[in-house]
Amino acid sequence: MKMRMKLFLTFWAFGIVIFLLSNRSITGLSLGGEGLAEPVTVLLLAVSTIAGFSYLLAITYCKRLEGLAGQAQIAVRQRTAAPIGSMRSRNEIDTITHAVNKLKEQLTEGEAIRNQLVADVAHELRTPIAILRGHLETILEGAMDLDREHLLPLLDETKRMSRLIQDMQDLNLAEAGKLALDRSWAPFGSILEEIVSILEIEAEAKSITLHLDGEGEGELYGDMSRIKQVFINLIGNAVRYTPRGGRVDVHYKYHDGQVRVTVSDNGPGIAPESLPYIFKRFYRVENSRNRMSGGTGLGLAIAKEFIEVHNGAIHVESAPGAGTAFTVMLPIFPPNP
Template sequence: MRVRRHGLLTRLLASSVLVAVCSISATAWLTSQSTSGAIREEQDQTLVTDTRINDTLLGYGATHASWDGVGQTVRDLARKTGRRIALTTESGEPIADSSDTLLPAKPSVVVDPLRVDVTLVPGAAKDRIDPRAVGPFKLAAAERSRLRKAANAGAACARRNGQEADVVLSPSGRPSVEIPSKSTYVVSACALRTLESPTATERKALRQLNHLLNRCLSRQNKSEVTLALDLSWTFKPVAPAPAPSPRVLDQQPVSACLAGARREQLRAYVAPAALLYLGSSAQQPSTELTSAGVARIAGTALLVLLLAITVSFVISTRLTRPVRALTEAAQRMQRGDSSARVAVTATGEVGELSEAFNRMSEHLERMEAQRKAMVSDVSHELRTPLSNLRGWMEAAQDGVAELDPALIDSLVEEIMQLQHIVDDLQELALADAGRLRLHPEPVNVADLLDQIATAHRGRADAAGLALTAETTGAPELLADPVRLRQAVGNLVSNAVHYTPPGGRITLRGRLADGHVLIEVADTGVGIAAEHLPHVFDRFWREEKSRNRRTGGSGLGLAIVRNLAEAHHGTVSVSSVPGEGAVFTLRLPVDPGLPA
């Protein structure tokens, strides 16, 4: 066997060696730089810790009118982070301290909910006001309870309509329903718009904020601006900041006046600015490597390189063997051998690939056999009526037979049989191509079954059969009534054909687990257990002679299955030989079909 220059084995070996060399080089470099890396990591961790401490204290200040009671929070933070934390007023008076030692020379940051330090809060709002500072916009307990109940009900309604929905709370206590995708139907059906109306508390606070804003604008001889709260359910909840037109808010001096008005309104509800002191215990690690350390790195590098080459060679060899077998089997299939299979000896992805190839090969072989059988069946079904037509027409042409009304009726019957077969084949072809068009509308199952029973009662009476329709409750569903009548009509025709005189055919409709069940039960000859899996196959007939007196073309039940699947439903059959059969259509009440 010729070895490919760029085969899978070569590429895997080269890649493994390259990865090993790069890993060893990177490990050696990282070892030599371990100290500086540790320092940088410690600095990053310190920054994360400082940010966490600052955020926690900002949250406390944003939700409390003073720093009274912050001592326990400071001690808890100091215990969790291992840092010394002290908080003082801007004039230096102690507020809370986790240690009795002297304070550091300079404060680390100013904790002010109304002027957030952007160095520790890089994503802060433009006005630098902590979003947790809601002040008079904080909802009353009764308002929170009322809105929470409405939000829970709206989220439950959205989930029932197939939407993922969560109830989230803003800092003011206002709940909102968060839905990934917009749906006008869900918004209307679940009454989500009711959550967008400001409460009495919010309207009062908004009036106060409008007054403060326009007082500032009037001092600068600027036009007044009317603010409105952004309570839209389609966005994530934010602090209840007033939000008129963004273009207006971005204009100076409106944005400056708005920030000032918000600070003036919130000042009585948040703690005053305080100085935060953070103690540090960082130490400088050693940056030098000993000679023994260098020797260990070199020895480890060599050992890793040898181990990587050995393992890569073994794994690559085992991997390429089943790949070559798959390639040979695929080439056999290309030459027309549909029986090509591969032995599944590997596990993991390669084993799954081999099993998938074998399943594909079996499927192709089965499809080819079905194609040949279908061609044979179609030719047989068309040959019989065509032969009859040709024979009688030639007989009439030769003067052997006379085209009397009885002969003409017989020829028309043969033509209708041909038309029926062609129509059935067209239905199946449309379904296979995904072009079977449905026109769904609300369908009353009781009315539908009555119509079908009425349409087939003449044939049933002629065959000496009793045909009745029964409906439990008032089931309705969204479906194409024409296609649904066609499917149930095929089942009824099948029951009439295989039920001896004196028998009974019953149509039943009922609701079960969000689905509509339509059953066609007969007291006919029944179906043998070994034949049940094949009754919906195309051209399948229990009687293999294909005598038209004992059966049809074998396409009716296949069409029923395709129509059921087009409605996102299923069809099944149960039978006891000699006692009859029950065919069941199981259709969803709302299959989500395009209008």
Template sequence: MINFRAKLILSLFILIAAVLAALGIWLGQMFKSYYLATINDRLERETSLLASAVEDWGGTEAINPVVLDEWSEQMDTRLSVADNNGDLLYDSGGTDEEENAVHRDIAHRISETLNEKNYQTSLMRKMDVQYHWTPILTKTGEQEGYVIVSMRVDALDEIYGQIWAILLTSLGLSLLLIILIGTKITTRYVKPIESAAMVAIELAKGNYRARTYETPPDEMGMLSTSINILARNLQEMMQAQEVHQNRLTTLIENIESGLLLIDDRGYIVMANRSFKKMYSTGRIIKKRYYEVITQEDVIKIVEDVFMTEKNVRRQIKMTFGLEEKDIEVSGAPIIGTNDEWKGILVVYHDITEIKHLEQMRKDFVANVSHELKTPITSIKGFSETLLDGALNDPDAAKMFLEIIWKESGRMERLVADLLDLSKIEQKGLTLNLTAVPLKKLLSEVIVTLESRLEAKDIALQMNVSDHLVIQGDEYRLKQVFVNLITNAILYTPKGGQIFVDASESDQMVNVKVSDTGIGIEKAELPRIFERFYRVDKARSRDSGGTGLGLAIVKHIMEAHHGKINVESKLNEGTTFTVSFIKNLRNDFTKD
């Protein structure tokens, strides 16, 4: 492919060559016409002069060959005298027989065309000879012969050669000038154009960093500057678009809800990470929606949106692997400008946790109501019995009052635990961190629970080193161990055992509270830290438990940046392990 620079130089060369060729042809014709006209004029005068001389001599019979030979030599022409029949009476011709034959033929032609004065160019071109004749008249005015003067005109070829030599020389010089001037022109004008074209091509490919060099402030400089400004603007626009696209992509990919975009033909054109986690089916993009979505209810939602062009929202239970979730599926039509149908946006919003929290709230209200109803009913019933006359029976009155006191204490503990748990959940715990000797703390807890241990004949063994110290809030730590040991007593049959062991590692202090009680089923382990959840509801309620102890323990351990784990086997026992960070103050400083 010829570039612009070569095209420009080639065009200039062809233009100048055409001009010079036309000029050469025109000059050649002009010189030819002028030369022939000059020769014809000369031959006409010479023939007239010779004819007059022959007439003065006395006619064709008195011609003087010697004089005619001298004249022919001096005029550098061929002189001939012929009679009316075309026969040559005198001829100063040479030795070329072919040329002499042509000359004799022309003499005869003249005799046949007495009325003609000149021969056509076609005759004289044949041998490159120009002829002219004039009749010889007698004194009475009769024609008795002809004077023929001829001259070779092959000098025209030399003139043509000189003209074309000049033209070719001029063309060669012009070519050199074209190359020099064209190089300067291309350097000054074409090169910026080529550079601008290359930059435009790069911009079309998406390379917005391409720039052209800027020339001095003229038309080409304005072009280069404009292209550079355009490139900078496009680069800034693309950078802004990339930032916007990255933000949008990051938002879409990291949103917890599954997003699915379906075009107007039913093909999936976009799916975020959450949606892909739900449907681990490999490639999703450019597939039909019903090839990816396996739930008939969701397919029905998409079809309803396609048919009605309205928002559709439904809550559906969906199974992903072995897990069942509550999903709120929303389908919305995407309508462009001029009411142009673009497709559908489907949103999968996981409301399993919301449903769970809602159920927990309902359970909480039901449990609180149930827990308060029992003591209130007891207090009200025994109060009515006392008012109906039981006060007169001292033993019955004492028994009823003890029951009322016991139930009121149970209500007090329930309300206290609820208030404590509410404060922990809403405001968090404000800990008064101190160095707490672990063995001393556990000993004080065990002392407060001795009556319960003795009542059920449960043996408690503690294996804690004297040097173990944990950092934490002493009051809250007592709550933790009181609740854990109380639960162990509650769910351990008479004559059972409880073990409290402590150990340490590089970063943690671990305390285990084990029992030989009834144990917990594996399916119930994830729920034991829920409020009011009881493994054995009848036994825990009879013992005066509120069902909030483990929930409080969990929040206290989280406040201490610790962990609580549970292991249990049915009818063999349960082990709670609480782990404390040794350098808790450093951990709080990082936070």
């Protein structure tokens, strides 16, 4: 109501000034001397007309703003994601409406992500906390000895919770574009050789052939600790989920200012309906990919974010019974390091 009155007075005053200026310059009427009644009548008529027109303009502009404000208040109370206002015409109010709707979408999406994050973390922490509590209660009751054999599982669970928290922190920083990168030049082929040599022990324990080959030699500019984490995760997953006696191949190739890495296996593969969600937080393809594998459920989500902060890309190809292949493309020197 205050805005409507302000607009009315503004339009009215502006109209009066325009009328008086036009009256003096065009018709030469004067408010003094002979013939006073006619100018006063004209002036009163003009003031009334301008007042009415000004009020209509104020109502027209304020009605849409008041409607927009009302819809916004309803949306806040009902916490609805429905858009506010309409876009039937193009003017400043529609621009405001569009901006408010965009902001509302972002807030709604942010709230959904936050709620999902809290639910995921609560779910992931529930099991290790239950294990810790159960063991400690058993020890306090005297049914279990306080020795190395029974303390090691408790230490493993605390490490798992610490790793989950660290992974969540890194993932949130990467998604927000605030992940600090310690970039340097390093021989990329040697880094892959180091990772493969570490995972060969796990592969040999399952009689899995782990093979690395490459085309070309050169260095890569990036945060090597983050890049190592990506490929330890990808190659480690391939070894972990490939059945005994299987094969995992790691191939890299330098081409056109990029290095392309493919990690493929002949494991059970991934169902088509699961592929769109493979890089989501805490998403696991099947029951076999559960917490017993030692993962936090964040590995592929982190891998994707770490690759993207290096201006790279990652995608997956798979089919049930045909194995899985992850392909990573990394620029040798990113355009915006």
